[in-house]
Amino acid sequence: MSTHHIDIEFALNGRPERHHVDVRDNAVDLLTRCGLKGARESCGQGLCGCCTIYVDGAPASGCLYPAWKLQGKQVETIEAAVAGDEPVDPVQQAFIETGAFQCGFCTPGFVMMTRKLLELHPSPTDAQIEHYLSGNLCRCGTYPEIIAAVRLAAERLAGRN
Structure with missing residues (x-):
């Protein structure tokens, strides 16, 4: 196993997820691989809000949030609203x-x-x-x-x- 990858588990819009992520990936990268397209990376610097997600109920810039830090977290995206x-x-x-x-x-x-x-x-x-x-x-x-x-x-x- 590469030293640049880690296994994580988290809840995404209420369902459990398990992923093997590169430590350089951000949350938007991971959400895109999960098939979700609502949080979009635009500026890549946390300045525009296009990638807003909730992590444990708090708004976060998905472009700046490391994917590996989602370990054990509750993540909600725009897609959760249409349940x-x-x-x-x-x-x-x-x-x-x-x-x-x-x-x-x-x-x-x-x-x-x-x-x-x-x-x-x-x-x-x-x-x-x-x-x-x-x-x-x-x-x-x-x-x-x-x-x-x-x-x-x-x-x-x-x-x-």
Whole structure:
């Protein structure tokens, strides 16, 4: 066995996984090999948010998170939201209805961060939305629509709409 590989076990979207990983791989590399395409590497420097995943419930940049450090962790990706009978979750639906995307490349990261924001602040102010999502970049410039999507998702999750 090469000294550059390690066996790891972790939970991915609620199901157990076991993989043989190169110690130089990041979480996005591993998730891609698992057939998941929602977390995307864009900047490779943890600056854009396209690769946002949750590791033990906390947002993490998948491009910077070493795959081997997933050992024993709970990992959740954008794909976890579509479990069950619904085609999309309320946050995704709000993004669709407000047109909060153009190319869609950044959307999974924004949705993941929006979910966490609404978990922490169910009725966020615009300033809280802007601050919490400041680590995510949209190259198409749909920021007004993204803020509208977060507001709509917050209203729906609170049962106000």
